[in-house]
Amino acid sequence: MILTVFLSLIFPLLAGWMVASGLLGVDGRSGRLTLSALSLGLGFGVFSCLVFVLLLTAGPSQKALIVTEVVLAACIVAYKARHWRRYTNAKEAEQTADNASMLTRILGLCFYIVLAVSLTTMIVLVIKSPHGQWDAWSIWNLKARYIFRGGADWRNAFSGILQYSHRDYPLLLPLSVAGSWILRGRESLVEAAALSFLFTFAVIVLLTSSLGTLRSRSQGYVAGLLLLGSAVFIPEGASQLADVPAGFFYLAAAVSLALYHSSAASEGRLLALAGLAAALAAWTKNEGILFLVAITTALFLFGFPKTPLTMRARKMAPFLAGALPVILVLGAFKVGVSGAANDILSAESRLQKLLSLSRYTKVGQAFATLLWGYGGWGVSGAVLLCGYLALVGVSVEPRNKPTVYTLFGALCIMFGGLLFIFVLTPYDLDWHLQAALPRLLLQLWPMFLLTFFLVARTPEAALASESKERLRHKTEEVLPADSLH
Amino acid sequence: MDLNKLKRPPAIAAKFGVTLIIMVALCSSVLLLRTTIESFADGEDYASSYQKRFQVVKRLLPERGTIGFRSDAGGGDWFMANYALSPILVEYGVGPRVYLLNVTRDKAASVEPERPGEYSVRHTAGGTVYDFGGGVMLVERDSR
Numbered sequence: 001m002i003l004t005v006f007l008s009l010i011f012p013l014l015a016g017w018m019v020a021s022g023l024l025g026v027d028g029r030s031g032r033l034t035l036s037a038l039s040l041g042l043g044f045g046v047f048s049c050l051v052f053v054l055l056l057t058a059g060p061s062q063k064a065l066i067v068t069e070v071v072l073a074a075c076i077v078a079y080k081a082r083h084w085r086r087y088t089n090a091k092e093a094e095q096t097a098d099n100a101s102m103l104t105r106i107l108g109l110c111f112y113i114v115l116a117v118s119l120t121t122m123i124v125l126v127i128k129s130p131h132g133q134w135d136a137w138s139i140w141n142l143k144a145r146y147i148f149r150g151g152a153d154w155r156n157a158f159s160g161i162l163q164y165s166h167r168d169y170p171l172l173l174p175l176s177v178a179g180s181w182i183l184r185g186r187e188s189l190v191e192a193a194a195l196s197f198l199f200t201f202a203v204i205v206l207l208t209s210s211l212g213t214l215r216s217r218s219q220g221y222v223a224g225l226l227l228l229g230s231a232v233f234i235p236e237g238a239s240q241l242a243d244v245p246a247g248f249f250y251l252a253a254a255v256s257l258a259l260y261h262s263s264a265a266s267e268g269r270l271l272a273l274a275g276l277a278a279a280l281a282a283w284t285k286n287e288g289i290l291f292l293v294a295i296t297t298a299l300f301l302f303g304f305p306k307t308p309l310t311m312r313a314r315k316m317a318p319f320l321a322g323a324l325p326v327i328l329v330l331g332a333f334k335v336g337v338s339g340a341a342n343d344i345l346s347a348e349s350r351l352q353k354l355l356s357l358s359r360y361t362k363v364g365q366a367f368a369t370l371l372w373g374y375g376g377w378g379v380s381g382a383v384l385l386c387g388y389l390a391l392v393g394v395s396v397e398p399r400n401k402p403t404v405y406t407l408f409g410a411l412c413i414m415f416g417g418l419l420f421i422f423v424l425t426p427y428d429l430d431w432h433l434q435a436a437l438p439r440l441l442l443q444l445w446p447m448f449l450l451t452f453f454l455v456a457r458t459p460e461a462a463l464a465s466e467s468k469e470r471l472r473h474k475t476e477e478v479l480p481a482d483s484l485h
Numbered sequence: 486m487d488l489n490k491l492k493r494p495p496a497i498a499a500k501f502g503v504t505l506i507i508m509v510a511l512c513s514s515v516l517l518l519r520t521t522i523e524s525f526a527d528g529e530d531y532a533s534s535y536q537k538r539f540q541v542v543k544r545l546l547p548e549r550g551t552i553g554f555r556s557d558a559g560g561g562d563w564f565m566a567n568y569a570l571s572p573i574l575v576e577y578g579v580g581p582r583v584y585l586l587n588v589t590r591d592k593a594a595s596v597e598p599e600r601p602g603e604y605s606v607r608h609t610a611g612g613t614v615y616d617f618g619g620g621v622m623l624v625e626r627d628s629r
Binding site for chain 1 (some may be wrong): 511517574575576
């Protein structure tokens with residue numbers, strides 16, 4: 001069984017590797033890890049879009065899916081063979097050439113210990129709840145079952161009877177699971193669990209390795225430790241919900257933008273990768289649509305400093321081109337298959353709610369309370385992060401500034417958008433805030449950590465000042481004070 | 486205020502900051518593992534137990550179609566009925582001719598079968614009840 005599960009997952013991974021390596025092309029240890037993590041997420045994104053198109057044209061046919069996958073893989077391999085290029089990142093090469101410092105080794109050791117503990121926790125959680133948590137079996141895995149088991153009647157997954165399962169929710173997760181079942185010809189609980197497992201660890205690898213490329217390996221380890229150490233991340237990853245995958249795509253878009261801004265030639269293909277990742281976030285969850293709008297707006301406003309507006313619009317073209325295919329798939333789903341209006345946007349008495357000050361106060365208080373205590377460390381997350389920043393200092397590399405402004409802008413737009421979603425909600429406000437807000441913040445958590453560690457000084461830089469100081473003192477001891485002048 | 490000091494605190498502060506993150510992450514992840522392992526003693530999770538509970542009726546149902554559902558429990562068991570019995574659509578209410586009855590409070594309403602997985606059949610005034618025990622029953626109304 002393990003072999004067939006592996007074979008059913010290998011197609012998406014291969015597709016993801018082809019797409020990511022075609023658009024990213026980074027060398028070095030951190031670069032390869034970033035590529036692996038991106039391949040995984042993008043692979044399932046592309047695979048789910050393909051399954052959707054196939055469902056519309058040929059139904060859930062195993063033969064059609066295998067043939068399509070093989071033909072596409074052959075085409076991409078042929079293309080890659082013709083356009084094989086190797087990119088080297090000078091900084092990465094330099095870093096790997098040097099022996100890792102003692103600090104990096106210690107941080108690396110701690111990171112891998114925490115990673116091992118988290119891995120064990122996740123395995124235990126998955127064994128305990130193999131069907132996932134409430135929303136997993138009432139929304140995501142439910143749709144996967146109806147699509148796979150339904151055969152020609154796969155559209156029953158969007159029947160009015162299943163209105164509680166939010167028929168308008170996008171299909172990246174259900175179709176990744178159902179597509180793997182279609183490829184195997186049978187279903188099991190392993191695929192959904194494996195998917196949640198892979199996405200969770202892809203987020204960790206992507207955050208750690210990308211910061212390793214953009215800042216330093218130690219910075220990546222500290223970020224990874226904070227992510228793994230937050231008590232909310234691993235349990236949510238094991239719950240088989242769509243929030244961690246959505247968070248993965250937010251992070252993937254942010255990382256691609258950061259790599260674009262830090263690349264010497266500002267290569268458009270990295271912008272296309274960012275667009276693709278942002279659109280796949282929209283194909284994962286409805287909040288992802290808000291993210292797509294937020295990142296597009298923020299990129300236009302802050303991503304191209306000192307550039308005229310017309311030129312900015314032109315520079316945005318690769319980003320929009322990367323996003324377009326997935327937006328078309330999402331549009332086809334929303335218009336042609338789901339046919340259901342969004343429960344929040346179609347709620348009654350919207351104007352009345354928008355004018356109710358008490359709702360803003362309640363939502364604002366809920367945001368503030370949750371942000372203050374976020375992370376589940378037992379100490380306030382806000383205090384911990386501010387304390388860390390005060391202790392190591394602030395240092396934004398000039399090449400990372402446009403990324404930091406863009407991501408900060410996107411986060412602000414997201415927070416504003418989420419605030420309005422809660423103000424407009426047709427559900428009981430207290431219940432909705434309690435049920436959804438922690439998970440919505442979790443989606444933003446990895447991207448926020450990336451932004452935070454692009455701003456924070458690296459441990460190497462912070463400790464190097466001590467070495468320099470010590471060296472200065474030693475020089476002063478050896479040489480008389482006069483000789484220094 | 487010297488902004489440079491804020492940007493570049495002394496190295497000892499940075500050491501403390503990095504150590505703090507390491508300690509917090511180590512403690513938090515170990516505590517989470519301990520809590521998770523302890524929660525294993527809570528028994529089977531909701532979804533797994535309901536999956537088993539409703540799975541037994543599937544062999545009496547056609548491959549496709551819509552059945553009804555009535556329950557004395559919360560809404561979660563209806564969601565689970567759809568999850569367990571898909572691709573059959575389970576509609577809330579007793580409109581369809583066949584409906585699933587989930588009784589969780591009045592245990593006496595259901596008759597335990599002789600062997601696990603089996604069911605007993607009884608005819609009532611309006612139809613036939615297929616009783617799987619434990620409060621899980623499939624009711625088929627007589628066609629007029």
